[in-house]
Amino acid sequence: MAPLARFVAFAVLLGVVGCARPPSAPPAAPIATTETAPLDLSPELQSEIAEARHLDNLPPVRPHGHASIDHSGRKQAGRASFYADHFADKKMADGHRMNPNTIAAASKTLPLGTVAEVTNLENGRSAKVQVEDRGPFIDGRVVDVTPKVAYQLGMTKRGVAPVVVKPIAVPQPDGAVKLGAGAAGLSPGEMKAATSQSQALSGGVETQQTNAR
Numbered sequence: 294m295a296p297l298a299r300f301v302a303f304a305v306l307l308g309v310v311g312c313a314r315p316p317s318a319p320p321a322a323p324i325a326t327t328e329t330a331p332l333d334l335s336p337e338l339q340s341e342i343a344e345a346r347h348l349d350n351l352p353p354v355r356p357h358g359h360a361s362i363d364h365s366g367r368k369q370a371g372r373a374s375f376y377a378d379h380f381a382d383k384k385m386a387d388g389h390r391m392n393p394n395t396i397a398a399a400s401k402t403l404p405l406g407t408v409a410e411v412t413n414l415e416n417g418r419s420a421k422v423q424v425e426d427r428g429p430f431i432d433g434r435v436v437d438v439t440p441k442v443a444y445q446l447g448m449t450k451r452g453v454a455p456v457v458v459k460p461i462a463v464p465q466p467d468g469a470v471k472l473g474a475g476a477a478g479l480s481p482g483e484m485k486a487a488t489s490q491s492q493a494l495s496g497g498v499e500t501q502q503t504n505a506r
Contacts (some may be wrong), residue, residue, distance in 0.1 A: 309364060334481065341472045343485075349477035353457055356402045363402040366463045371435030373411060373456040375443035385426035386493070392439070399426035399437035400458070406495025408462040408487045410475045413446040413447025414455040420445040421461075424495055436463060462491035470495070 324381075334342070345366070351368035376399075380427070387405045391397060403409065407424040420442045429437045437457050440449070449453040459475030462484075469475050472486045478485070 296317065301388075303372045307348065309442065316442065317500045334490070338481065338484075342476070343478040345472040345474060347387070348474035349459070352473070355433075360402045362404055364404060364465055365465055366471050367461045368460075369400075369435045369458040371456065372433050372453050373436045373443075373446070373458075374429055374431075374434055374453050375415070375438045375440055376471060377450070378440075382391055387425045389425055390428070392442050395439055396420070396422050397425045397439055398422035398442065399428040400424045400435065402429065403460060406464040406491050407460050407473075408431055408491045408494075409473070410459045410461060411438065411442070411446065412457050412459070413448055414457060416447050418445065418447050425491065425494065462487040464491055464495035 318366060348366050349368070351367055353368035354363070355370050361451055376391060376393065380391050381393050384477055385391050385397065385399070389397070398409070398411070400407070403424045405424055405426075409422055411426065412419040420438070422438055422442055426437070428445070429496070434453075436456065438446070443449050446454065446456075460473030461472045461475035461479070463471045465471050470491045472488070476484050476487065
């Protein structure tokens with residue numbers, strides 16, 4: 294091949310190679326999202342949650358003496374004690390027998406059937422209780438709990454501890470159940486469960502009888 298022909302062929306080959314494009318990469322897969330659909334809360338439930346948060350921001354009350362039944366849902370502060378062993382199987386104010394292995398509790402002022410959270414202020418430990426009895430009738434004490442709950446609160450050695458009681462679901466005189474201060478940080482599902490629990494418990498007759506320590 295003549296030198297000029299070889300030069301032309303070589304130039305054409307370079308042009309073909311230079312114009313070739315690498316194969317295109319496949320399109321990237323779409324990034325999966327984990328967006329959560331907003332909860333569809335009814336206006337009534339939104340109002341109840343707002344009221345629970347308002348109650349949680351109020352300072353706790355300290356019941357004294359023979360205070361009347363408190364349906365407000367406000368926090369209570371005072372001291373907690375727990376049932377002595379000889380009260381096991383004794384009838385409580387709602388008619389049930391006191392079982393040391395349940396979460397039953399006694400209160401002077403919270404309606405029978407109230408579901409509440411008790412927090413030991415000395416160690417920050419909390420436990421759920423359901424009010425089924427009346428007491429303790431010692432000034433400054435706001436709740437008696439079972440040995441099971443006392444263990445959860447870490448107060449079995451001393452027997453008495455400073456606490457805050459936050460009502461979660463509070464039976465009302467008309468048969469309704471109101472959300473209290475303790476419901477402020479709960480999910481709608483937890484609120485519903487506490488309300489159902491309270492409704493199941495609140496069929497008993499309000500009395501002032503007690504087997505509390």
